[in-house]
Amino acid sequence: MALVNDHFLKLPNNYLFADIAKKVNAFKAMHPKVDVISLGIGDVTQPLAPAVIEAIHKAADEMATRQGFRGYGPEQGYDFLRDAILKNDFLPRGIHLDRDEVFINDGAKSDTGNIQELVRWDNSIGVTDPIYPVYIDSNVMIGRAGVQENGRWSNVLYMPCNAENGFVPQLPDRRVDVIYLCYPNNPTGTVISKAELRKWVNYALKNDTLIFYDAAYQAYIQDDEIPHSIYEIRGARKCAIEFHSYSKTAGFTGVRCGYTIVPKEVTAATLDGERIPLNPLWNRRQCTKFNGTSYISQRAAEAIYTPEGKQQVKETINYYMQNAKKMLTTLRGLGFECYGGENAPYIWAKTPETSSSWKFFEEMLYGAHVVCTPGVGFGPSGEGYVRFTAFGSHEQTDEALHRIENWLKK
Amino acid sequence: MALVNDHFLKLPNNYLFADIAKKVNAFKAMHPKVDVISLGIGDVTQPLAPAVIEAIHKAADEMATRQGFRGYGPEQGYDFLRDAILKNDFLPRGIHLDRDEVFINDGAKSDTGNIQELVRWDNSIGVTDPIYPVYIDSNVMIGRAGVQENGRWSNVLYMPCNAENGFVPQLPDRRVDVIYLCYPNNPTGTVISKAELRKWVNYALKNDTLIFYDAAYQAYIQDDEIPHSIYEIRGARKCAIEFHSYSKTAGFTGVRCGYTIVPKEVTAATLDGERIPLNPLWNRRQCTKFNGTSYISQRAAEAIYTPEGKQQVKETINYYMQNAKKMLTTLRGLGFECYGGENAPYIWAKTPETSSSWKFFEEMLYGAHVVCTPGVGFGPSGEGYVRFTAFGSHEQTDEALHRIENWLKK
Structure with missing residues (x-):
C-alpha cells in the first residue's frame, strides 16, 4: 500500500500568505468596488532595472x-x-x-x-x-x-x-x-x-x-x-x-x-x-x-x-526605503510602537491595545482597506504585532497611510 | 552535534553525466586539438522557436x-x-x-x-x-x-x-x-x-x-x-x-x-x-x-x-527525428543491434562483442572522438549497451556517424 508521508498531515492546511489571500478575497467578494491596498506580502512593485x-x-x-x-x-x-x-x-x-x-x-x-x-x-x-x-x-x-x-x-x-x-x-x-x-x-x-x-x-x-x-x-x-x-x-x-x-x-x-x-x-x-x-x-x-x-x-x-545596473538597483532600493521612512514617521505619529524599517523594507508594529494580530489585520482590512501581515503567522512571539512592507509605490503607500490615519481617527 | 544525513554518503560520488564530462575532459586535455562530438547527454542544440x-x-x-x-x-x-x-x-x-x-x-x-x-x-x-x-x-x-x-x-x-x-x-x-x-x-x-x-x-x-x-x-x-x-x-x-x-x-x-x-x-x-x-x-x-x-x-x-509555435516546435522535432532515422540506418548497417529512435530521440545500441558499456564508451571516445552514454550508468540492465542521442545538428550527427564508420573499419 502506498503510504503517505504523514508528517505533511501535521502541517496547518495553508501557507500563511495563502491564508491572507483567502481573507482578502473574501472581503473583495463582498466589497467588489473597494480598492484594497496591500502592504502585506513582501512583494516588490517597481519595474526591473533597464540594465536587467x-x-x-x-x-x-x-x-x-x-x-x-x-x-x-x-x-x-x-x-x-x-x-x-x-x-x-x-x-x-x-x-x-x-x-x-x-x-x-x-x-x-x-x-x-x-x-x-x-x-x-x-x-x-x-x-x-x-x-x-x-x-x-x-x-x-x-x-x-x-x-x-x-x-x-x-x-x-x-x-x-x-x-x-x-x-x-x-x-x-x-x-x-x-x-x-x-x-x-x-x-x-x-x-x-x-x-x-x-x-x-x-x-x-x-x-x-x-x-x-x-x-x-x-x-x-x-x-x-x-x-x-x-x-x-x-x-x-x-x-x-x-x-x-x-x-x-x-x-x-x-x-x-x-x-x-x-x-x-x-x-x-x-x-x-x-x-x-x-x-x-x-x-x-x-x-x-x-x-x-x-x-x-x-x-x-x-x-x-x-x-549601470548597480546604480539602477540602488535607486529602487532608495525608493522603497523612502516609503519605509514615511511609514515609520506616520505610524509612530499615530501612536504605533514600530521597529525595523531603517535597514530593511519591513516595519514591525505593535497592535494597539494588545489586540491580537489577526483581529487587527481584519479590522484594518475592513476599516481602512489596507492589508498587513499578522505577526503571529510568523510564530508565537509575533502575536500582538503586524508586519508592514515598504514595497508599494509611493502613491499606494501614501494612500495606505492616509487611510489608516482616517480609520484610526474614527 | 549537527549530524549529516548519512544516506547521502551511500551514493556514488558523481552523477552519471558529471562522470562522463570528467572522462571527456581528461581526453580533451590530452588531445587539445581534437574536436570531440557528443551524442552523449540528452541536450538539445537547435535555437528556440521564433514564437518563443x-x-x-x-x-x-x-x-x-x-x-x-x-x-x-x-x-x-x-x-x-x-x-x-x-x-x-x-x-x-x-x-x-x-x-x-x-x-x-x-x-x-x-x-x-x-x-x-x-x-x-x-x-x-x-x-x-x-x-x-x-x-x-x-x-x-x-x-x-x-x-x-x-x-x-x-x-x-x-x-x-x-x-x-x-x-x-x-x-x-x-x-x-x-x-x-x-x-x-x-x-x-x-x-x-x-x-x-x-x-x-x-x-x-x-x-x-x-x-x-x-x-x-x-x-x-x-x-x-x-x-x-x-x-x-x-x-x-x-x-x-x-x-x-x-x-x-x-x-x-x-x-x-x-x-x-x-x-x-x-x-x-x-x-x-x-x-x-x-x-x-x-x-x-x-x-x-x-x-x-x-x-x-x-x-x-x-x-x-x-x-506558429506549434508549427515551429514540430519542425525542430522533425529535424531531430531525421537524425534518429539516419543514425538507426547507419548504425544497423555497421552491424549494431539498435532499439528506440522511432518515437524517441534516443537510440539504444548493443555494444559489439559484448564489450562493457564503459569500455566501449572509452574506445569510441579515443578511437572515433564521439561521446555516447554508457548504458550501465542507467542501471544494471544497461550493461552492454550505450545510448546515442539525436539532439545534435545534422552536420555533427553526419560527421559522428562517419567517424564511427571509419573507426570500426580500422
Whole structure:
C-alpha cells in the first residue's frame, strides 16, 4: 500500500500568505468596488532595472541563434554569474570564497527549504521567533520538527525576539544542532550587529551547531556597521551556510534567481564522529534534483553587477526605503510602537491595545482597506504585532497611510 | 552535534553525466586539438522557436513597466499557461483535468526528484531498468532505497528491459508501493503500447501502488497508437502522477519550464488506512519550498501553444527525428543491434562483442572522438549497451556517424 508521508498531515492546511489571500478575497467578494491596498506580502512593485531588461533581450537573442543557443547550464550556475558574485558581493568585504562555494538557484525560498535535506532527520533546530515560515515548515515535512502543541513544535527551540529584549535573541541555554538566522530580519525588519553575530558564530563553533543564515535583505542595509554577510565574522565559514536572493535586491520575485554559499570548510558529523564536508553533498543534491536556473535569469542577475545596473538597483532600493521612512514617521505619529524599517523594507508594529494580530489585520482590512501581515503567522512571539512592507509605490503607500490615519481617527 | 544525513554518503560520488564530462575532459586535455562530438547527454542544440523568442522579448518589455511588472507569481504557475496545457496537451486526447491539477515547474528533473517527499520514507519502489538516475538517487537521499550491493539498492525492485524481453518490462510478482515509468523511455528510446500501459494501471489499482509517470519525451511520438499520457488509460487518475517537460519538446533545457499533473483522485494511505489526496499535499509542498517558475519562462512556454509555435516546435522535432532515422540506418548497417529512435530521440545500441558499456564508451571516445552514454550508468540492465542521442545538428550527427564508420573499419 502506498503510504503517505504523514508528517505533511501535521502541517496547518495553508501557507500563511495563502491564508491572507483567502481573507482578502473574501472581503473583495463582498466589497467588489473597494480598492484594497496591500502592504502585506513582501512583494516588490517597481519595474526591473533597464540594465536587467537589456540583458534579458540580449540573452533571448542569443538563444535564437544556433551559435548563441545554450541548453543545460551547469547545475551550480554559470561561471560568469558566480564570478560576478564573488567580485561584487564578497571581495569588497574582505571575504575570499572559491567559485565552487557559490550555487546559483531559482530563489532563496527553494534553497532555504531544501537545505535541511543535508542533516539527519532527528537533528534539533532553533529559530528566532517570529520567523519566515519556510524554515520550520520544511522541517515539519520530513518529521524533524516533531509534533505541534499550542503553536509550537516539540523539536524546535524558539528564541523570542520582541520589544522586551530589543529584538536581540538570546543564545540558547542548551545546545541545538541547527540554527536559522535571518538578518536583516524578516519579518521584524531589525538587524544584528557584528558583536551580536559574533556571539552566534562562537556558539556554533563551540557547540558544533550549523547556522543557516538568510541574508536575503542585505541590500537594504544603510548603516555601514551592520554586517551584510555572516562571513564577515571570523570562523563563520566553518559553521555557516548563507542564502542570498535577488528578489528584493533587484525586484526578481518574478524572474527567479538567487544563490547559496556553502563553504568547503563547513562540515557535519556522522554518528561515528567523522566530519563530512557539506559542499560536495549540496553539490550532489543540486545535481540530482535541480537542473540549473534559467540562462536568461542568470544573465539578468549578472547585469545587476554592471555600473549601470548597480546604480539602477540602488535607486529602487532608495525608493522603497523612502516609503519605509514615511511609514515609520506616520505610524509612530499615530501612536504605533514600530521597529525595523531603517535597514530593511519591513516595519514591525505593535497592535494597539494588545489586540491580537489577526483581529487587527481584519479590522484594518475592513476599516481602512489596507492589508498587513499578522505577526503571529510568523510564530508565537509575533502575536500582538503586524508586519508592514515598504514595497508599494509611493502613491499606494501614501494612500495606505492616509487611510489608516482616517480609520484610526474614527 | 549537527549530524549529516548519512544516506547521502551511500551514493556514488558523481552523477552519471558529471562522470562522463570528467572522462571527456581528461581526453580533451590530452588531445587539445581534437574536436570531440557528443551524442552523449540528452541536450538539445537547435535555437528556440521564433514564437518563443518573441514571447520572451514581450515579457521582458512588460517587466520594464510599472503596469506590466509581475512580482511573485502563483507557486502553481500562471493560469494562462495552465489553461493552454489543458486545452492543447489533454483535451484533444479526451482527458479532462482541472486547472488546479496542473503544477508548473522549472523542469521535470526538480519534480521527479521531489515527488518522493509525498510518500513515507519506508515505501518500496520499483523501476524499469535501465532508468533515468534521478528516480533512484532522490530516493537514496532520504533512505528509502535501502543499501547498495552489487549496483542494486535493497529496497528497489528492478524490472529489466532488454533485447531478450523486447524492452517490455514484466509486472512485478509481488506488490511495490511506488513505481516509476518513463515513456517514451529514457534511456532506451522504446515506447509502451496502450495495452501494456493498461496492465500497469490495473496492477496499480489492484495493489494500491502509485505510478510516477515521466512523459518528458511524449512530443517525439510519431505512431498514433502510442499513448502520450497515462491518463489515456481509464483509472490512471486514481493512481498516477505525470511529469511533462518543455526541455525536449521545445528546446527549453536552458529556459527551465515543465509541469506536473497531480489529479485530485490520486491518494495514498495513512497507517490507519485513511485515504489522503496527494493534490493538496503537493500544493503545500510547492507553496513551502518553491516560489513559482520565472514569469518569462512561463510566457515562453505559452508561446509553444500558438499556431506558429506549434508549427515551429514540430519542425525542430522533425529535424531531430531525421537524425534518429539516419543514425538507426547507419548504425544497423555497421552491424549494431539498435532499439528506440522511432518515437524517441534516443537510440539504444548493443555494444559489439559484448564489450562493457564503459569500455566501449572509452574506445569510441579515443578511437572515433564521439561521446555516447554508457548504458550501465542507467542501471544494471544497461550493461552492454550505450545510448546515442539525436539532439545534435545534422552536420555533427553526419560527421559522428562517419567517424564511427571509419573507426570500426580500422
